[in-house]
Amino acid sequence: MKTGLVLEQLHRDENDLAQHLLRISERHKVDHEIYHLARDLAKWSRQHVREIAAIAGRYGQELDPEPKGENTLLEKIREKGSELAGRDAEAGLLLLRDLREAYIKACGVSADWELVAQAAQGIKHTDLLEVAERCHAQNLRQMKWANGKLKESATQILVS
């Protein structure tokens, strides 16, 4: 049974998404909605990491329930950097790059959750299916947020 391997991959990918969202938040502090929302949405992924770890033991995986931490000193430096770069047009392109990356990572996580849900149905594990459905619903909202922000931000950055 390879369910454990998929959960391990998903655990890594959710951690990665959470960290990327926190990084975006730090880098784009002057874009206030991105700063606040990326942090809020990172919390969802961090919670998913805990839930995956809690259930993965049954599938032979010892996963760290604690989401990967953020480097607070580095964060502060980035935030300061963001404030300084707040009036630099190049920061706009970096924002698009970061949102694109968030979107791609969220898509990857979405595919992972689909795999988990398929496996859970195959083995009739309703607990796992319940976790997958609940977390995947939030993941899809993260994905739509990144995509929506990308679209909304692109025109002004690219044409001005």
Add this chain to the structure above:
Amino acid sequence: MGRIDRIAEPWGTRTPYGSGGTWPVRVDTHLAEGVDAESVDRWVQTASILHSNGDAMDIAVKDNRIVGVRGRAEDRVNHGRLGPKDLYGWQANASKDRLTRPLIREGGKLVETNWDTAMDRVVSRSKALLAEQGPSALGFYTTGQLFAEEYYTLGTIAHGGIGTNHVDGNTRLCTATAAEALKESFGCDGQPGSYTDVDHADVIALYGHNVAETQTVLWTRMLDRLAGPNPPAIICVDPRMTEVARAATVHLAPRPGTNVALMNAILHDIIANGWVDQDYIQAHTVGYQELEKEVAKYAPALVAEITGVPAEKIEEAARILGHAERLLSTVLQGFYQSNQGTAAAVQVNNINIIRGMLGRPGCGILQMNGQPTAENTRECGADGDLAAFRNWSNDAHIKDLARVWNVDPMSIPHYSPPTHLMQMMRYAEDGSIRMLWVSGTNPAVSLPELPRIRSILEQERLFLVVQDIFLTETAQLADVVLPAATWGEKTGTLTNVDRTVHLSEKAVDPPGEARPDLDIFIDYAHRMGLKDKDGQPLIKWDSPESAFEAWKECTRGRPCDYTGITYAKLRGGSGIQWPCNEENPNGTERIYADGKFWAHPEYCETYGRDLITGAPVDPTEYKALNPEGRAIIKAAEYVPPHELPSQEFPLQLITGRTLFHFHTRTKTARAPELQAAAPDVWVELSAHDAGTYGIAEGDLAEVATPRGSVQAKVRIGGIRDGVVFLPFHYGYWDTSGGHQPDGAGRAANELTITDWDAASKQPIFKTAAARISRVAAADGPAPAPTNTASAPSGDFPAGLLTRGLPSALVDEEVVPNGTGPAGGRGGSGTDDREASL
């Protein structure tokens, strides 16, 4: 007839009436000293623009000067009554410091010039930026205080002529959430309520809505119900001891930022007890199951921990709401300007929806407006949305709008949601918006985190145009200042929250060279050479009435249908509620009466957004969810505020308003009676917190947040422990600082956080972490009114209670029912007669 000090008694004389009865007429009149009604040369019809209630009145004119006002007895909104801001505020029109000539910046200073020179500057900069960068370089920021004709013209210029997506109104600060909440629940803006619902309701629930101060005449109507037989129960949600809270059956005072948790707990109880209308839910809604699932997690005992509201109080409120037979719900800034504004306001809609309490007398929702013409800003497209509630993500709507304007659909920007104000400020900060035209509003006082706002507006590289009637804080930073005419000096229509359209006629000439905003916008369009696709001028109208006729055509077949209204029909009688068309020639008192909504995928104004992330809902997703256009029940999880109290900032700051001032006081501070009633800023603190910090009534204190600090005298009052309140009205134009602090700060927005609701994009003014410390001992009580939410809680010298200047006496004529004025017509006359049968 009685004479009464309406500063001391803002709501005037009681005229009690019972459920289903007719609200008696009481005509309020205030005239300048030495003028009596007989000596007035003429009375000119208008409605209030100093608050959002839409009170109809006549302006008294003598020797071509405004000399007073009188409420219109026959109007459905106010039945003759006026609020203090209307009774005294008209005096500001004649202030000596009105702008009378255009100003341009020369050598760093603003100097007087003529209209040609000023407009040439604006036009040449516009053209240069269009050539160099395109429409994305230009932004327009307007207000909630102009007329429909003016907004429609501005929206047409920006969207159809310039082609920029950067258009918004300061309605973003006050009613963006009202609009968004209606769009989320019903697919479209437009109030499913009427003021006459007050006459019938057995429960009135006010959520973050201090109606006693923001819409005094609407509160007067409620007070008269409370004083009559079978009064309604009142539910009040507010962290302050407002007049509404004092009159309430149940008062819930939640911790700032926790409204969604509170609403979910109320819904939890209503659903758990089965106080829902299953037939209505089955027939007319989608999404109920998700709500049921979500609110199941919010048991009152758990939510009591989050909100600080005792579980039994939550349960009591739910019981009253759950047993209501005719429920009127109203919402305002306590929800809109707080954490999760849209999600909280939508939960209010959900209560009325799942209880089937819509479209019948007494059953309605009023997602209130903060400003007099906010509804027009929204419907005319001056808030960024497309005119007449057209959907930017529906290609058929774009095509239709292009037909109305006779332009290419591609020239109307619709590739993304409209740029909301806070994003426009960000673009001005990053240098990609290079010209900002501000009309009728004062962002240098009203926006959050003022040090940041000033640094943006002061930039050399930003060309700032300000069109206003006084040299406001914002105008002082402008490159070009255009002097405008105001209420009483120009003609146009305005629409209030319950969809009542009023005509406001010109009574006197504007001072000096000041011009109506409509004329300024049209002049700009012509100088810019804006054309339709046949090479004809884009703006084909040249007067208020011809602009109104053009606007009517734009609304044909849309929810806000004005096609049945004419200036002639608005003259003489009562205001008329839209939709007004061939089917409903006298207007429409209640929408959604038959459980039919404007939410059909082909008709709706929007497909909605995720209430938490703000991500737009995809059209195909919406069609799948709601193919028949039912009401949409949207659930939302509680998300804590982004800035929570800490050791350094242990308190929570909320900002707000007082009865006696409007917005940034540009007019109300120039009316002596209003200014005297609330002359300077104050800060409110509970007695418990005052004890903790060793502060007494009237002491000077410093309030600080991570953004800055403000000094104000302390009023110890009935506010929730742990919360401090600052009124946001007080800026710097009447201080030595001019447009900024000279020493200690005074404007509440020095302190507020830059953060907004992801769905409505309304800034959050009511959730910031703060601290307070004593600066100096008192030399008297704080300059705060004593007869409003800022009433003192302890002993207070009787001689210092709020009362009016000698000139504050107002005539009140109560007309007993059945002897009302003859010749009244329009919506309310009909409704009241039916109701009294």
